[in-house]
Amino acid sequence: MSKQNPFDPFSMWKDVYDKTESHWSKMFNESMSKEDFSEWMGQFLNVYLQYQNMIQQSTEKYLAQANMPSRTDLSNLASLLVNLEAKVDNLEEMIEEDLSHQINSLNVSREVNRLKTDMKSLDKKLDQILEALKKQAEAKEASVKEVAAAKENEQRKETEKKDA
Amino acid sequence: MSAPVTKSWEDFLDSMPQEMQRTYRRFKKASEVLTTEAEPEVGMTPKEVIWTKNKSKLYRYQPALPKKHRIPLLMVYALINKPYILDLSPGNSLIEYLVNRGFDVYLLDWGTPALEDRSMKLDDYIMDYIPRAVRKVLKTSGAEEISLLGYCMGGTMTSIFAALHPQLPIRNIIFMTSPFDFADAGLFTNWLDEKYFNLDKMVDTMGVVPPEMIDFGNKMLKPIVNFYGPYVNLVDRAENESFVNGWKLMQKWVNDGIPFPGEAFRQWIREFYQHNKLLKGELYIRGRQVDLSNIKANVLNIAAERDHIAIPHQVEAIMPVISSKDKTYMEMPTGHVSVCFGRQAINKTYPTVGDWLEQRSK
Numbered sequence: 166m167s168k169q170n171p172f173d174p175f176s177m178w179k180d181v182y183d184k185t186e187s188h189w190s191k192m193f194n195e196s197m198s199k200e201d202f203s204e205w206m207g208q209f210l211n212v213y214l215q216y217q218n219m220i221q222q223s224t225e226k227y228l229a230q231a232n233m234p235s236r237t238d239l240s241n242l243a244s245l246l247v248n249l250e251a252k253v254d255n256l257e258e259m260i261e262e263d264l265s266h267q268i269n270s271l272n273v274s275r276e277v278n279r280l281k282t283d284m285k286s287l288d289k290k291l292d293q294i295l296e297a298l299k300k301q302a303e304a305k306e307a308s309v310k311e312v313a314a315a316k317e318n319e320q321r322k323e324t325e326k327k328d329a
Numbered sequence: 330m331s332a333p334v335t336k337s338w339e340d341f342l343d344s345m346p347q348e349m350q351r352t353y354r355r356f357k358k359a360s361e362v363l364t365t366e367a368e369p370e371v372g373m374t375p376k377e378v379i380w381t382k383n384k385s386k387l388y389r390y391q392p393a394l395p396k397k398h399r400i401p402l403l404m405v406y407a408l409i410n411k412p413y414i415l416d417l418s419p420g421n422s423l424i425e426y427l428v429n430r431g432f433d434v435y436l437l438d439w440g441t442p443a444l445e446d447r448s449m450k451l452d453d454y455i456m457d458y459i460p461r462a463v464r465k466v467l468k469t470s471g472a473e474e475i476s477l478l479g480y481c482m483g484g485t486m487t488s489i490f491a492a493l494h495p496q497l498p499i500r501n502i503i504f505m506t507s508p509f510d511f512a513d514a515g516l517f518t519n520w521l522d523e524k525y526f527n528l529d530k531m532v533d534t535m536g537v538v539p540p541e542m543i544d545f546g547n548k549m550l551k552p553i554v555n556f557y558g559p560y561v562n563l564v565d566r567a568e569n570e571s572f573v574n575g576w577k578l579m580q581k582w583v584n585d586g587i588p589f590p591g592e593a594f595r596q597w598i599r600e601f602y603q604h605n606k607l608l609k610g611e612l613y614i615r616g617r618q619v620d621l622s623n624i625k626a627n628v629l630n631i632a633a634e635r636d637h638i639a640i641p642h643q644v645e646a647i648m649p650v651i652s653s654k655d656k657t658y659m660e661m662p663t664g665h666v667s668v669c670f671g672r673q674a675i676n677k678t679y680p681t682v683g684d685w686l687e688q689r690s691k
């Protein structure tokens with residue numbers, strides 16, 4: 166069991182808070198849930214806004230008479246700067262997009278050039294293969310002709326022998 | 330206090346009972362935290378800015394370890410607070426955790442809008458800022474697909490963005506405590522009722538809605554806990570150094586809101602809270618109808634059990650609408666903010682997000 170310190174008013178304060186908080190909160194919550202409270206709050210806000218409006222108008226009038234800029238004037242100026250910044254931001258994005266397109270097109274042209282080189286080397290290789298095949302075919306044809314001629318010679322010699 | 334006075338005061342303190350000395354020390358520490366101590370440093374994970382637009386910045390976090398996962402993660406935060414809740418302090422940062430697990434993490438910080446941004450609409454953020462940030466992330470990372478994480482209102486905006494850009498290569502989406510169904514938004518539904526809440530007058534008068542008003546509205550959802558509770562807890566645990574550090578970080582974030590651009594606020598309240606157009610499929614962004622069924626990416630939808638800003642039923646409502654085949658809904662035992670800050674976040678949320686993403690980033 167905790168021992169209450171007789172010299173500690175803050176502990177008593179805390180105890181009171183802990184014991185009454187839920188009760189007070191419930192009570193406040195019930196009161197604030199009522200339409201009357203919303204109505205009162207609305208009225209209070211209206212009065213406050215009326216007061217604010219009056220202060221603002223009189224300040225603006227005074228500053229205009231004193232030939233000094235008001236908060237609204239300064240904010241209008243800032244607004245121009247913000248608009249200008251927005252335009253610069255848009256331009257920046259357009260340039261970035263344009264640059265990325267350019268980089269893309271640069272990449273595409275690089276790719277096309279590489280393809281061209283590849284094609285050329287392929288073409289060259291194909292030519293070489295065709296040349297080799299042609300030579301091979303010619304050599305084959307020549308050897309076939311030689312064999313045929315040799316066969317013909319043999320046949321002729323055999324016929325000549327038989328005739329003799 | 331001059332030296333002799335301090336000395337005699339210390340002597341007097343030493344003569345008092347131990348309990349009184351302790352009480353005094355706690356009071357002194359709490360007073361120092363509230364008045365003189367410096368604000369804690371936040372957002373300390375190393376990062377670089379890779380793109381800016383108006384006040385927005387796109388950060389890329391620098392990993393201490395090599396990147397293991399090829400799909401980058403872009404985080405989108407709400408328009409009403411600073412996003413450093415995702416990178417609060419070393420050891421207490423979702424971003425640091427994910428970076429250390431080898432993810433390539435990016436964050437879109439909306440910056441602090443001023444009066445000149447009063448005409449900015451959600452359309453502008455969803456159609457001009459997020460798509461461009463996505464393109465920058467894809468270009469910087471060299472990846473072909475992307476993961477998105479939307480926290481709070483940032484998740485709602487991410488869902489609209491993903492629905493309107495089905496052609497973009499979005500592999501994974503994580504929603505963290507993001508509301509989608511506004512039919513019953515708790516007390517906000519009552520307070521923002523068209524009968525009482527003069528939205529147009531508010532936007533036209535204020536131009537940009539000050540952060541104090543938004544913070545006040547959020548705190549009013551639980552006034553005792555939000556206005557009074559933090560100070561009771563601070564004094565009670567003022568001797569606990571790590572609690573005090575966490576308390577200071579949280580208070581810094583809570584009190585460091587940003588203004589809400591007027592037109593975006595008008596749209597957010599009217600079309601979401603008052604008419605619930607998103608889930609009904611009646612929302613138009615720059616003339617294009619938002620159809621959430623266009624979302625086909627893998628989805629992890631995280632809600633917080635004790636959330637009173639994005640109540641779990643508001644978060645879960647997107648699940649049957651999207652077309653994703655791989656979709657998971659989870660509730661964390663946390664509140665709206667503690668879902669990504671504190672012990673439960675470190676033990677539950679971070680590993681859940683990390684594991685889910687890791688399996689889907691190969």
